[in-house]
Amino acid sequence: MIGYLLTLYIAVGSLAQAGESPFTGRFLGTGRACYGMLAVRTQTISWLTSFSQCQAPYNLIERLDSNGRLRMTWRFTQSKPACRYEIISLAHDGGPNQDIGWIVTGYGSEQSYLNDKRAGYAAAAPDIMSCYLVRDSGKDAR
Amino acid sequence: MTTKQKAPAKVRSSYELWQDTIDASLKDARWHVYDCDLQRIVAEFNRHLSGTGGYSPLDWRIIKAIVWTESGGPSNPAWRSNPMQIGNSGDPGLTALLSGKEGGDLIMPGHLTRTLTTTSVRSSAQMNIFAGTAYLLMRMARFNIGAVLDDKDSKVYEVAVKIGDSLDKIARANGSTVDTLKKLNPCVSILKPGQTLKYQKAAIQKVIVGWNMVTTSTIATRYNVGDPSYAKKIDYCLAVMRKAPATGLECAP
Numbered sequence: 145m146i147g148y149l150l151t152l153y154i155a156v157g158s159l160a161q162a163g164e165s166p167f168t169g170r171f172l173g174t175g176r177a178c179y180g181m182l183a184v185r186t187q188t189i190s191w192l193t194s195f196s197q198c199q200a201p202y203n204l205i206e207r208l209d210s211n212g213r214l215r216m217t218w219r220f221t222q223s224k225p226a227c228r229y230e231i232i233s234l235a236h237d238g239g240p241n242q243d244i245g246w247i248v249t250g251y252g253s254e255q256s257y258l259n260d261k262r263a264g265y266a267a268a269a270p271d272i273m274s275c276y277l278v279r280d281s282g283k284d285a286r
Numbered sequence: 287m288t289t290k291q292k293a294p295a296k297v298r299s300s301y302e303l304w305q306d307t308i309d310a311s312l313k314d315a316r317w318h319v320y321d322c323d324l325q326r327i328v329a330e331f332n333r334h335l336s337g338t339g340g341y342s343p344l345d346w347r348i349i350k351a352i353v354w355t356e357s358g359g360p361s362n363p364a365w366r367s368n369p370m371q372i373g374n375s376g377d378p379g380l381t382a383l384l385s386g387k388e389g390g391d392l393i394m395p396g397h398l399t400r401t402l403t404t405t406s407v408r409s410s411a412q413m414n415i416f417a418g419t420a421y422l423l424m425r426m427a428r429f430n431i432g433a434v435l436d437d438k439d440s441k442v443y444e445v446a447v448k449i450g451d452s453l454d455k456i457a458r459a460n461g462s463t464v465d466t467l468k469k470l471n472p473c474v475s476i477l478k479p480g481q482t483l484k485y486q487k488a489a490i491q492k493v494i495v496g497w498n499m500v501t502t503s504t505i506a507t508r509y510n511v512g513d514p515s516y517a518k519k520i521d522y523c524l525a526v527m528r529k530a531p532a533t534g535l536e537c538a539p
Binding site: 172174175176177178179180194195196228237241243244245247249252265266267268269270271273274275276277278279280281 | 297298300303304306307355356357358359361362363364366367368371372373374375376377378379404405408409509510511512513516519
């Protein structure tokens with residue numbers, strides 16, 4: 145079952161990568177745990193927070209846009225001990241303002257991502273962290 | 287003919303965008319669903335810590351403001367299971383609270399030392415709020431090492447001094463402390479065999495000796511890790527709460 149799901153989402157990801165222009169942007173988090181920055185560039189993603197420092201190339205594994213609710217999921221292709229997440233997902237709440245209402249979720253493993261996806265993205269497992277973000281409108285993703 | 291030039295749209299700062307997010311609480315009742323939990327949890331800490339080192343009761347709205355600042359509100363899935371964002375992977379805060387080495391056991395009411403675990407803190411919003419509040423108070427407390435009387439045995443005993451005894455030896459042999467012996471026997475300076483000393487059961491432990499005042503500024507310094515606008519954000523949340531219409535929520539006593 146897991147193998148099937150993995151194959152499915154990789155296939156969806158390939159299609160998504162082929163058909164869409166790469167998403168880029170810079171976002172800022174808030175608070176004790178989530179203060180920091182998410183920068184999505186064409187080749188690399190940085191997600192720097194108080195307790196985890198991720199910066200690596202990535203593959204897009206999923207891009208969904210249903211009823212204005214955009215969700216993109218990427219997998220880091222390099223791992224470093226300071227980075228606690230293998231997969232990250234960025235979603236918008238579907239509100240009219242594209243500068244606010246963003247949520248980034250980090251997953252410690254593929255299994256955790258698949259479980260969370262099945263559970264409707266509740267982000268309740270111990271190796272998952274979900275942070276609220278606003279877009280850093282004045283800056284590009286550098 | 288004059289041409290009116292259109293002023294360029296002002297780019298809103300990330301702080302202003304964050305304020306827009308918090309302003310949503312004025313029209314969305316979901317932002318207030320934890321009010322009764324917050325009042326109950328903070329009241330429990332206030333009861334438990336009352337009388338320790340000049341403790342002043344914590345205002346539950348401070349914890350509500352921290353929940354808003356940490357989670358960004360109910361659109362974040364963390365709102366449902368981890369609203370104070372404590373216990374995330376790599377966060378040393380929960381480990382410090384549960385280690386028993388930094389005074390967390392003195393801050394938490396008895397039942398929490400048994401039920402607050404790394405798992406429960408990540409699966410229950412209420413346990414997460416308990417943990418975040420306990421961690422905040424642990425960071426606000428001032429601790430010292432001192433003699434603590436046995437709360438299960440307050441009886442005053444007597445012991446006869448023997449040849450070769452010292453206060454330290456008598457304290458160890460009788461489950462007391464040198465400070466307790468000195469306090470109960472203020473006139474004793476040199477021990478003489480046959481002399482009678484009073485003692486109570488006591489141990490050397492970490493104790494709460496005082497508190498840093500809980501302000502948005504001390505929260506930013508002692509609880510927050512790296513957000514440079516933390517105090518300003520807590521202040522803003524409190525200001526928005528004051529503007530919010532009454533929810534009409536009645537909490538069970």
